[in-house]
Amino acid sequence: MAGVLLFGAVYFVIMLTDLECDYINPIDLANNLNTYVMPDLAAQMALVLVFLLLGEWTSMLLNLPLAAWNVTKVINNRQFYDATEVFRTLSKHKRENFVKVGFYLICFFYYLYSMIITLVNESTSDYNTASAH
Numbered sequence: 001m002a003g004v005l006l007f008g009a010v011y012f013v014i015m016l017t018d019l020e021c022d023y024i025n026p027i028d029l030a031n032n033l034n035t036y037v038m039p040d041l042a043a044q045m046a047l048v049l050v051f052l053l054l055g056e057w058t059s060m061l062l063n064l065p066l067a068a069w070n071v072t073k074v075i076n077n078r079q080f081y082d083a084t085e086v087f088r089t090l091s092k093h094k095r096e097n098f099v100k101v102g103f104y105l106i107c108f109f110y111y112l113y114s115m116i117i118t119l120v121n122e123s124t125s126d127y128n129t130a131s132a133h
Helices: 004-021 027-054 059-077 090-132
Strands: none
Touching: 004 027, 004 090, 027 059, 059 090
16 A cells, blocks of 8 residues: 555656656646546545554554545645646645655654564564474
């Protein structure tokens, strides 16, 4: 899931950069990105919910600020891209998505590290249990 969120954030950055270079017009940009805004927010909330249900408190707390920020955007109705305002707010949107890319990249490697540590600990405990018999 973290990989999908990372890919989505990179896609948003690429599309915003295309707008900045005039490869895409604002209406097409807004239509393309607005299609993926709510699924992106839902995936982030699902990730937090999965961590909550599995008792992965560190991972949940790591994702909670971004989830709260996303909820605030939805409550204030600022989650979608407006074709008439996108040029004026382009730097803000790019900065926001670059921060998301960095956040998801850090999270991705943290999850990978956690998985490897868990696998190593399980294989070590299995080896110790087998050698005790």
